[in-house]
Amino acid sequence: GEDVEQSLFLSVREGDSSVINCTYTDSSSTYLYWYKQEPGAGLQLLTYIFSNMDMKQDQRLTVLLNKKDKHLSLRIADTQTGDSAIYFCAESPISTGGFKTIFGAGTRLFVKA
């Protein structure tokens, strides 16, 4: 079945780069997503990548997609304390009719000042 896995915790120092990794099982997804959840809030789309792309860059964010290994990563350059949040990797497999988005358990990013 569909599954998205990611590590639960990551701790970095302010100013360093953060890399959050994710693996997924269904290769039929057209898009793969990164969502961010700040404390007490719902999820907010951070960025997404089309499945025929290898990389997408958006200011401090870089998404890398390795379709062969079904591996997605999110790199945050110059990490700030405001980046402390839970980051969810997600995919919408075509095999589910495109209605279902499968989310990972979320990686809690701690940024130390």
Next chain:
Amino acid sequence: DVKVTQSSRYLVKRTGEKVFLECVQDMDHENMFWYRQDPGLGLRLIYFSYDVKMKEKGDIPEGYSVSREKKERFSLILESASTNQTSMYLCASRSSGGADTQYFGPGTRLTVL
């Protein structure tokens, strides 16, 4: 600006009570979703709706029902609340087509005593 609102941020109910969680979106989206979020488990889909009066079971529908009488409103109903339904409930909406981005409400933290 896109907006998904949920009727309550925090709710405390007793075992056996009927609970209504309301979600409203102002984006004219066809698709709406209810998830529950539990630590270490990520988001699990309870129900979704792809049109007015249409509903589909998600991965964990047991103990829940939904109602979608109007396009902008999607309600989650706990017919008889139980302590294992204590959780964070997130509503989301999504348009059809494009990158299938989901827009989330702020969540309702439900405690069942």
